Amino acid sequence: MRTVAAPRPLHIVMVGWEWPPNHSGGLGVHSYEISKELTRLGHRITFLTPFGGPFTPVDGVTFRFPGGPPANDEKPPAAIDYPPAYWSGGTPESPFMDATDGYNVWVSLLEGLGPVDVVHVHDWFGTVGARALSKRLEVPLVMSVHSTEYDRSLGHPWQHILDREQIGIDAATRVIAVSRHLRQQIIDRYHADPAKMKVVYNAVRPSPRLERIDPAKRVVLYVGRLAVMKGVDTYLRAAARIAAKFPDVLFVVAGEGPEYNHLVRLAAGLGIGDHVMFLGRVTEEERDLLLAGSSVFVLPSVVEPFGIAALEAMAAGVPTILSKTSGVAEVTSGAFTVDFWDADEFASRIAELLEYPTLRAAMGEQGRWEALREGWPERARETVGVYLEAMSARGRHP
Amino acid sequence: MKIVLYLHMHQPWRLARFRYLDLGSGRPYFDIDRNLGIFRGIAERCYRPTLDRLLRALETHDEFRLSLSITGTFVEQAKQAAPDVLDKIRALVKTGRVSLLAETYYHSLAFLVPPPELSDEVRLHREMLRREFGAEAKVLRMTELAYSDDLARFAESERFGGMLAEGWEGMLRGHPPTYLYCAAPAPTVMLLLRHYPLSDDVGFRFSSREWNEYPLTADKYARWLGNTPGDLIGLFMDFETFGEHHHASTGILEFLSALPDAVRREPHLGWATVEEAIHGTPKDTLSVPYTMSWADQNRDLGAWLGNDLQRSAFEAIKKVGIVVRETHDPAILADWRKLLTSDHFYYMYVSGHGADQGVHQYFSSYDSPYDAYANYMNALSDLRRRALEKLGVPILK
Numbered sequence: 001m002r003t004v005a006a007p008r009p010l011h012i013v014m015v016g017w018e019w020p021p022n023h024s025g026g027l028g029v030h031s032y033e034i035s036k037e038l039t040r041l042g043h044r045i046t047f048l049t050p051f052g053g054p055f056t057p058v059d060g061v062t063f064r065f066p067g068g069p070p071a072n073d074e075k076p077p078a079a080i081d082y083p084p085a086y087w088s089g090g091t092p093e094s095p096f097m098d099a100t101d102g103y104n105v106w107v108s109l110l111e112g113l114g115p116v117d118v119v120h121v122h123d124w125f126g127t128v129g130a131r132a133l134s135k136r137l138e139v140p141l142v143m144s145v146h147s148t149e150y151d152r153s154l155g156h157p158w159q160h161i162l163d164r165e166q167i168g169i170d171a172a173t174r175v176i177a178v179s180r181h182l183r184q185q186i187i188d189r190y191h192a193d194p195a196k197m198k199v200v201y202n203a204v205r206p207s208p209r210l211e212r213i214d215p216a217k218r219v220v221l222y223v224g225r226l227a228v229m230k231g232v233d234t235y236l237r238a239a240a241r242i243a244a245k246f247p248d249v250l251f252v253v254a255g256e257g258p259e260y261n262h263l264v265r266l267a268a269g270l271g272i273g274d275h276v277m278f279l280g281r282v283t284e285e286e287r288d289l290l291l292a293g294s295s296v297f298v299l300p301s302v303v304e305p306f307g308i309a310a311l312e313a314m315a316a317g318v319p320t321i322l323s324k325t326s327g328v329a330e331v332t333s334g335a336f337t338v339d340f341w342d343a344d345e346f347a348s349r350i351a352e353l354l355e356y357p358t359l360r361a362a363m364g365e366q367g368r369w370e371a372l373r374e375g376w377p378e379r380a381r382e383t384v385g386v387y388l389e390a391m392s393a394r395g396r397h398p
Numbered sequence: 399m400k401i402v403l404y405l406h407m408h409q410p411w412r413l414a415r416f417r418y419l420d421l422g423s424g425r426p427y428f429d430i431d432r433n434l435g436i437f438r439g440i441a442e443r444c445y446r447p448t449l450d451r452l453l454r455a456l457e458t459h460d461e462f463r464l465s466l467s468i469t470g471t472f473v474e475q476a477k478q479a480a481p482d483v484l485d486k487i488r489a490l491v492k493t494g495r496v497s498l499l500a501e502t503y504y505h506s507l508a509f510l511v512p513p514p515e516l517s518d519e520v521r522l523h524r525e526m527l528r529r530e531f532g533a534e535a536k537v538l539r540m541t542e543l544a545y546s547d548d549l550a551r552f553a554e555s556e557r558f559g560g561m562l563a564e565g566w567e568g569m570l571r572g573h574p575p576t577y578l579y580c581a582a583p584a585p586t587v588m589l590l591l592r593h594y595p596l597s598d599d600v601g602f603r604f605s606s607r608e609w610n611e612y613p614l615t616a617d618k619y620a621r622w623l624g625n626t627p628g629d630l631i632g633l634f635m636d637f638e639t640f641g642e643h644h645h646a647s648t649g650i651l652e653f654l655s656a657l658p659d660a661v662r663r664e665p666h667l668g669w670a671t672v673e674e675a676i677h678g679t680p681k682d683t684l685s686v687p688y689t690m691s692w693a694d695q696n697r698d699l700g701a702w703l704g705n706d707l708q709r710s711a712f713e714a715i716k717k718v719g720i721v722v723r724e725t726h727d728p729a730i731l732a733d734w735r736k737l738l739t740s741d742h743f744y745y746m747y748v749s750g751h752g753a754d755q756g757v758h759q760y761f762s763s764y765d766s767p768y769d770a771y772a773n774y775m776n777a778l779s780d781l782r783r784r785a786l787e788k789l790g791v792p793i794l795k
Contacts, residue, residue, distance in 0.1 A: 334768070359772055
């Protein structure tokens with residue numbers, strides 16, 4: 001990925017969805033982190049969102065939302081109660097449909113943006129509006145794909161959302177995927193021109209290394225949403241294979257989601273109810289504490305376009321086991337990778353890390369180095385490189 | 399000036415994926431089909447064509463000579479995968495101008511574990527050479543060309559007339575590598591040294607298009623050999639150099655075939671086996687108080703025991719060895735020895751040095767050194783369990 005510096009500051013209109021502190025998925029984190037680094041490089045961002053804040057402020061980022069004033073306000077109107085970003089269910093009659101439609105109309109009609117260099121849309125929510133806006137402003141459209149409807153729906157995609165994705169992928173001059181695996185999927189399933197497909201990985205922010213905690217029981221950790229595509233059932237089956245051999249080990253599941261009840265019942269059914277602890281949703285601080293006290297981190301996802309939770313674990317020095325299909329597996333050689341369906345192999349890898357302290361230490365060190373050797377600053381520079389490519393492909397030279 | 403061409407033939411018994419859950423299951427540690435499959439591939443690309451060319455060279459050039467070391471694990475695999483390869487080696491030995499060297503049967507790190515493992519494995523290897531090739535080895539080479547004063551004393555106690563070592567400046571202290579030396583602590587043990595620049599020209603650089611001497615012809619190479627001052631040039635390399643490390647399409651096999659003629663045209667050049675080469679007057683004595691090898695930039699044991707994973711695995715196998723010996727069970731002992739093969743430790747190498755990491759990845763049969771370590775430790779844990787069971791000792795976790 002080329003990382004040419006822009007010759008002048010760019011103004012980027014980002015057609016987003018969520019923004020911290022109100023976010024449920026990785027998209028909000030990504031928007032925030034990449035925007036912060038882009039503004040550090042001197043670029044200016046207008047971030048469009050259907051939600052009315054509050055917004056964690058970033059210098060150089062102006063927020064615009066339906067019904068809001070044209071600039072950041074001290075007292076924004078109350079947030080509109082939309083379903084979360086990765087909600088995927090319901091019917092075309094649901095209020096969610098109207099919400100994205102309203103948002104798209106609002107985006108396409110938005111005035112008062114001043115000179116704009118690039119429109120950058122994330123995932124499917126705002127593709128229709130972003131396409132219209134970029135056309136009207138006569139600037140290139142860049143689309144970032146963090147996951148596709150196929151990934152989120154486990155093979156039962158909703159046609160309406162596929163259409164929105166297709167619109168963005170077709171209209172964009174450049175498309176950014178968060179892993180090579182996802183890039184290939186977009187080429188195969190959306191027939192995207194490989195020449196316009198780029199990969200920019202996710203990253204983690206280096207945080208102060210917490211003192212390792214020695215809990216009374218050793219901890220094997222999963223952090224993430226409890227959705228079918230996350231493969232947490234495989235993690236529990238793996239735990240059941242080895243729980244009896246490791247009575248001093250607690251298998252922790254941190255996160256919430258539609259599979260919660262099913263997973264609790266599964267743990268009980270497997271006879272490991274007393275070896276598994278369901279923590280529900282944890283804050284960032286709680287997650288960091290959990291990582292500081294964990295011996296092993298597991299990402300058993302059936303589908304995982306990237307898998308930033310695993311990169312967070314590696315950055316905290318926790319040896320990590322990844323499913324082979326995860327995007328994060330592309331950026332590390334210091335983690336074990338396992339086929340997502342292979343509960344025995346997950347069990348063996350967990351047991352090996354619990355059993356061999358030298359292995360735990362070596363993989364922890366290597367993973368930490370790999371997770372932190374490149375960060376959001378590098379990803380922002382790569383993203384600017386994509387903007388410049390898109391501009392020059394459209395005959396616009398900054 | 400005599401050229402001492404020595405080629406090393408070895409294949410390890412690579413482990414199957416042996417999961418933690420496989421402990422106590424009775425599953426075999428070694429993936430025989432996969433190992434034999436690899437052997438058949440290399441036999442086709444390297445062993446057969448190269449042995450054929452060497453035999454032709456011996457038949458057409460009375461002065462041509464070479465030496466081979468052949469590990470026990472190589473012979474075990476050849477018997478099952480490609481017995482004709484052994485016949486071809488026998489044909490070479492029959493010419494009387496091919497010396498075989500002694501070493502550890504398992505190409506192992508036996509020289510680093512307590513006695514009598516080293517002498518046991520060297521004895522096993524000598525018996526194998528007699529049985530398979532009717533050969534009596536007079537010169538010893540240690541795994542990965544390891545050498546030290548202690549190993550010279552061992553060679554003396556086993557009545558070897560010579561040993562091979564790396565011609566590394568750190569040990570030579572200004573002596574040229576192109577003469578016969580003897581071991582300071584064991585003067586009856588002659589030392590033949592590897593001329594590493596000329597050996598690596600063929601072993602590593604031959605097919606590199608970035609090399610400013612590319613392409614290397616037999617004539618050019620023979621001229622370099624002819625212009626080298628001294629009595630002996632030790633060209634020591636892997637047998638797999640010919641057709642495997644360098645694919646046949648690089649012209650390496652034609653290079654080998656053309657070499658005896660090219661050498662013949664150089665007035666001062668000839669050939670010698672290792673056994674012939676040790677019959678001379680040593681120029682000086684050499685002392686090496688630490689163990690050196692022919693690997694990597696540092697020529698030490700760092701490639702096998704340089705990191706925590708490797709040292710931990712090695713400490714573990716040493717400990718298990720004590721129990722294994724107590725069992726007097728040949729199957730358990732053989733498995734333990736196969737695990738002592740140096741290649742397993744090589745796979746656990748993690749490097750910061752760019753040049754060496756490439757070489758290590760090429761030779762590894764794992765995705766990562768962590769995979770290699772975990773798998774190895776599982777097999778070793780299972781072996782320990784088997785040994786304890788055999789001894790009737792209750793197994794503690």
